[in-house]
Amino acid sequence: MTDQTQHIATPTSEPAKPARKRVGGGILGLTRKDFALLVIVILLTVLAPFLLNPFPTDSAMAQFNAGYPDLMQRFVIFGIFAIGFNILFGLTGYLSFGHAAFLGVGSYSCVWMFKLLGYNVLPGIGLAIIISGLFALLIGFISLRRSGIYFSILTLAFAQMSFALAYSVLSNPKFNLTNGETGLQVYTNDPQIFHNPATTVNAPHIFGLAMRETETLSLGRWDFQFNVGYYLSAFFMVICFYLAIRLFRSPFGMMLRAVKSNQQRLNYTGLNPKPYTLAAFVISGMYAGLAGGLLSAMDPLAGAERMQWTASGEVVLMTILGGAGTLIGPVLGAGFIKYFENIFSKINESTLQAWFAFMPDGMQDVVVAIVYPFVGKGWNLTLGLLFMVVVIFLPGGLVQGGQKIATVFRRDRKASGVEDDAAEQRQAGE
Amino acid sequence: MGILEVKNVGKRFGGLQALSDINLSITQGTVHAIIGPNGAGKSTLLNCLVGKLIPDTGSVSFEGKSVLGRKPHEINQMGISRVFQTPEIFGDLSVMENMMIPCLAKRDGAFSLQAYHALLSDREIVDRAEHMLEDMNMADKRNMHAAAMSRGDKRRLEIGMCLAQEPRLLLLDEPTAGMARADTNNTIDLLKQIKDSRPITIAIIEHDMHVVFSLAEWITVLAQGTPLVEDTPDKIKGHPKVREAYLGESAEH
Structure with missing residues (x-):
């Protein structure tokens, strides 16, 4: 993974005189390529309501549209989660x-901040980052005494303990934390000391602007939705992404790759x-905490299942599927x-029947019977297969x-992008 | 009083007394070779010097300060660098990055959280690393993956990385093991050049007598975990005890 090296641009033809080009200090302290990547990410997040809604609202393909607030929020929030996870796993190799x-x-x-202070999301998000950082300090301090599989098992054990604590132990009548x-x-009987129901909305908001507030833009047969919660989460994701680039290119980032x-x-x-x-x-724990805080800010309900091992496994899949160690x-x-989780899972048997209605009767049933296990509740099966294909x-x-x-x-058939080295490296490592 | 003083060091692994009663003094500014047949305890001794193993008895002190109980990175920060038998470099990183790491370690210590400023805008480190690469004649390889280099080049890089920290004592564990003759001779030349160009003390563990007699100014012979003799290379060459230990023949033969 030599992301940096390609920027040390000294032609090999003149080894005696190291004529370095400008190093660092570009726009926002990023090299041109990194800055381009950041701009692409910003454009993608800002234009997501358009990009994710390619099909007209009333068309048969509309169910493949992902441009609705709930799902877009999840995209960027879990994006934050995965960016943070990648700082740990992608750079240091600690899984x-x-x-x-x-x-x-x-x-x-x-949610506790909502209960105690009021519905403004900023204190909640702030506390989420701080508490998860402290929690990560504790778990990391103990788990990092081991490496490899033992480290993974220790973290798994801690997470399952946290799940058990949240699910039952910490919710007794005397001390109900979760x-x-x-x-x-x-x-309604929570203190919410800064909340004034007369002047502010009775739902998570940022300075009065509710997270759930959505502006719909109808263009012909298309409906595009612009949601406050999504843009707040997207803002945080862009910041997180920018900080991750800085970290990747910093001495600290190089040391983490050296650890690996x-x-x-x-x-x-x-x-x-x-x-x-x-x-x-x-740092990656704080990223996860921010993601968790944003999840609550979008929907003020926190359940223990968010801590379960399946959720931990999911972020591992996300990172590996996308490319560990890349930005x-x-x-x-x-x-x-x-x-996949939200779109494929919605395809049911009658949808399939409708798709394959053009086929002769018997054949239609056979095709539906074959396809059905891979969609709807079976979306995990498709995801599993795709994951295998990607990994192999x-x-x-x-x-x-x-x-x-x-x-x-x-034309030149020579790959040279911002992310090449990390991905190639990963391939070489397999 | 040498730069490194080893006193009465003993180390036992289960039923095996790997080292017993080792006394050794490495004089500042010399090349000191430690030789001995397989199983003589050379590597165990070296590991006791760098903090990888803790001796059961005795003391090890560097420039008057004890190294016992200190972690390897702390001992390194005291001024002792180690070159391994198989070159230990950062294979996933570029040659240039490999060289920047010891430069950062030298300047910023065992840990520093610089997660925001760009590495390549740190002129001091970049210049220093490039200077070191030129010193090692590796400037043209700066963008290569370190793992893709030949063994000789990896060794050269590893030595360069150690020198970038400006150690006062450089420990080499069979630096030419498994090398072709040409690479071995290159390494010997490199070490001679290092020795002549800076005030450094070198301790070298070696099997290859060609290397030992090309470099060493003082030789300690270990056998069965204890020093047999120590003397200048000329004296060691014809020493009957050494011949016996090495060739397994008694002196009368």
Whole structure:
């Protein structure tokens, strides 16, 4: 993974005189390529309501539209979650199987702020980041005493413990922190000391602007929805993405890749790998906490299932599917999985019958019977197969797939994009 | 008083007494070779010097300060660098990045959280690393993946990385093991050049007598975990005890 090296632009023809080009200090402190990537991400998030709604509202294909607020919010929130996870897993190679714990802690913290202070989301999001960071410090301090599979198992154990705590232990009548099975939510008798129902909306808001508020733009047969919650989450995601680029290109980022590459050498170079991995763990825990806080800000209900191991596994899938160690990969992976979860799962038997209605009767039933297990409730099956295909043929994830396609269309057939090295490296490592 | 003082060091692994009663003094500014047949305890001794193993008895001190109980990275920060038998470099990183890491370690210590400013805008580190690469004659390889280089080049890079930290003591564990003759000779030349160009002390563990007699100014012979003799290379060459230990023949033969 030598993302940086390609920018040390010294032609090999003149090795004696290192004529470096401008280094660093570009726009927003990013190199031109990184800045281009950031601009692409900004454009994608800003224009998402259009891009994700390619089909007219009344058409048969409308069910493949993903441009509705609830799903778009999930895209960017889980994008944040995956960007953070990638800082730990993609750079240091430490595979945490318990990251959902931080997501859950963030969610609970945010709802508690709603209950105590009021419905403005900013205190909740702030507290979510702080508490999950502290929680990550504790879990990381203990789990990072081991590496490899033992580290993964320790994090998994911690996350399952947190789940059990949230689900039952911490929801007894004497001390009800999580409200157990029901999930933590805001009740009318909660203090909400800064909340004035007469002047502000009775739902999560930012300075009076409710998260659920949606503006619909109708253009011909298309409806495009612009949601406050989505744009707030997207704003946070862009910030997170920018900070992740800075981190990837910083000395700290290089040290994290060095941890993955050779801890022995790092030790004997006078560097202590432990604080580096712990810092990465805490940073990625804070990203997860922010994601959790935003989930609660969009829908003020925090349940323990958010901490379950399946949720931890999901972010691992997102990161690997998109391309671990690349910048944009985790965001793509998160979008991909959330799209499947929400769109493929909605296809039911009658939809299939309608699609294949053009076939002769017997054949239609056979085709529907074959396809049916892969859609609707079986969307996990399709996702599993896709995941296998990606891991086997594209170990660098979707980013590597994108590069392969780009290479085909390029004349010189020489791949050289921002993300190439990381994805190639990943492939070489498999 | 040498730069490194080893006193009465002993180390036992289960039923095996790997080292017993080792006394060793490495004089500042010399090349000190530690030789001995397989299983003599050379590597165990080296591991005791860098903090990978803790000796059961005795003391090890560097420039008058004890190294015992310190972690490898702390010992490194005291001024001891180590080159491994198989080159240990950051294979996933570029040659340039490999060189920047020790430069950062030298300047910023064992840990520093610089997660925001761009690495490549840090002129001091970039210049220093490039300077070191030129010193090592590797400037043309700066963008290569370190893992893709030949073994000789990896060794050269590893030594360069150690030197970037300006250590006062450089420990080499069989630096030419598994190398072709040409690479071995290159490494010998490199080490000679290093020795002549800076005030550094070198301790070298080596099997290859060609390397030992090309470089060493003082030789300690280990056998069965204990020092057999120590002397200048000329004296060691014809020493009957050494021949016996190495060739398994008694002196009368």
